[in-house]
Amino acid sequence: MITGGRSFVSSPPAFSNDAKRLLVCTGNTVSVFSTSTGLQTGELEGHGAQVTSVIVVPASTPASKVLCYCWTASLDGTIKYWDFAAPELMRTIHIRFPIHSMVIPSISSERVESNGKYPDLFAYVYIEGGKQKEEQPHSSVGQIWKCNLTKSRLVGGVTLAKTERPGSITISPSGKYIGIYEKRKLLIWEIPGKDSEHHGYKKIRLHHTKPFTVMAFHPTEKVVAAGDVTGRILIWRGVGRRTFSNEINGGVNMDAEDRPGVRDNDDADSCSTWHWHSAQVNVLFFSSDGSYLYSGGREGVLVVWQLDSGKKKFLPRIGAPLLYFVCSPDPSLSSISSADNRIQLLRMPSMEILKSISGIKLPSSHMEIYEGFGSGVVLNHTTGLIAVPTENYRVQFYSLFDDREISEVQICERNHQPGDEITVKVNLVAFSSDGSTMSTVETRLPEEGIGSLFSLKFWACGLQSKHFSLSTVIYEPHRESGISCIAFRPTGHMAVSSSYGGDFKVWIHRHEIPTKDLTLQNNGWTCHAVGSYKKKPMTAAAFSSDGSVLAVAAEKVITLWDPDRNILLTVVGDSLEPITTLSFVGKTEYIVSASRGSNPQLTMWSMSKLCKIWSYRLDAEAVACSMDNSTFAVLALSRLSKSMEPAETTLQDAEGVILLFNVENPVPLSTWIVSKAQGGGLSFVRSNPRLEDEVEPKTPDEVLAYVNGAHEYVLFNPYGGQAGKVSIPHRRNFSVSDETERFGYTSIYGELPEFNLKIDQTPFPSMPSEETWKSIFSGPSHSLPPLPKLCSDFLESLLERRSAAVE
Known part of the structure; x- marks a missing residue:
């Protein structure tokens, strides 16, 4: 069994200590990708439900960067410890409740106690459990529990919070604070420096007038940022100064004028508001030095705010709403996850996109399923590819056997920004039997009831590039009626399109023909024939395996045609509801039809006997x-x-x-x-x-x-x-990860170019030609070899060689 197509953006990913690998939660597993190639190199299998958190054990010293250990949490109620380089499962801890989020505050500290032992390691988990309300029997209750990872058990009597539903826990970069958001308030706890099973927790609340959607902690200062559903970003400074710092005047309430923007009696010195996003904020993250704040949301734009001045710069046209932003141990590398099931690796601070890790585009809630049969996902039985129409007017091609994106085709040349109203829908996609031709149907939706337009397009696939190029565009192929089906003839270049308007059209491909003036006549697809049956809507079509018979569903009956001569041969049976799909079974003379509605039916028809063989009432x-x-x-x-x-x-x-x-x-x-x-x-x-x-x-x-x-x-x-x-069996072909270490010059500028200096094999080597040195010193400065490498040879080339006379 081979599985794939899982979501890459259900939870935030995590970088390895050397930033060469990216660990991504993919369903019940954790997939390991190479950051240099973007290809999958491994997988951690063992959880029985969706993995919700992955935390890499950080390196305490530069020499320990090669350590490859991580903790994972899952909805199956377990926490697992892995060596993801092997990969090997080291330990399993059973919580017995679904875990929606997990943080480990003291994971980076390796302080040795006086007895020579390491202190216990604790995790805080946001679980789904507890008693459900009687008036809402299907509601879930969220609780934050404490777990001793060293002893593999929960800490009894420690419940930090109870909420209406489970969510996500945010941890500060120092591991000193953790927080959650619930409706219009933030809850923040201080984690003691020496975490143990027996101590209390200090907690503060920060309030707002709108529901929160995300929060973030400053790496060094007492600053907290949070985004809300309206697109606003709130920044509190001096958070917890009275509660967490134990100042003398901690219990004294300061005047509102001394704490601008702070609501009620919140423990903060000030609160400011920034507003650029038009919808809810999904991404908030401080840079490692705390000078910048990254934000993102539905617009598909990453905004970089300068914390002191509030100035902004942007990374636009990412193409989908943003979900997560994660920094790596390498300050020049980050990742951003978007709602179209794509993770993009960015070079910082220029925010240049280096690599993309793409899964199958997820179904969009904004795209309604088109009238007719199926959801729009088309499988090619010859190549093992599936075609997925997307809301940004493209079709994505995805390999089922390799579980990765192959390419994308832009169907409609229109600008699209996430959150915009859908103005064009790709309704249908169909392939020829050999995969060399693709046909698409797109609909321009009417504005205020007017302006709709149907377009039928044919695309040709190049033999070398394997990319589709537009061959023919036909506007309004069936007047103002929608197209219900497209079917290609197994033999020859012929296709048929059926219409809800009561007709079908047969299209043939016209090849390039040289004319007398040695020019080539434009090739393309033209209409060969038009057919109809009693003006009934044509709802489905299919060719026989040898292409000699064309079956077209005229609402509740099946009409059989000679496609070459466009002659009606016969009419078969009658179904209870309009037929939505027709298929010839292999090389037999049987047709299977399916109809949907109040009386759905699956029927088997015999073409030789022109009768129904059997049927089921199946949807x-x-x-x-x-x-x-x-x-x-x-x-x-x-x-x-x-x-x-x-x-x-x-x-x-x-x-x-x-x-x-x-x-x-x-x-x-x-x-x-x-x-x-x-x-x-x-x-x-x-x-x-x-x-x-x-x-x-x-x-x-x-x-x-x-x-x-x-x-x-x-x-x-x-x-x-x-x-x-x-x-x-479940088998994957993972690529080989490039684990070569880079130091010094290569870690900054990459590998040096190879130079082939041809030197004459004479007793006294001659000076390299001027053209050779000219080519060496041409190009950008960051690509040049270092000076010590060239200095000796260059200076030696400037000296004139003389043969010494022997007396």
């Missing part, structure tokens, strides 16, 4: 047919799958089920229960040649790919013999 979310065999798979939603009596009890508790059928047998061959079926996709995919060499010799020719509504996917063998049992 089919997706249908996938084998390319060679007489089998097909159906992804059905569980709310109506309970009509199948043998699995009624089980399916009621699941979100969906995958059923594997043979065309002539209505009894499923295998059944798999899946989650997040709403908006999911299904397809048979050719096995990757790597699997045949690295797995077992009996790897099937095709595997079944399931992509759920959250764009997570799994590849498995559907012919394994038992439901839920697959023969392809």
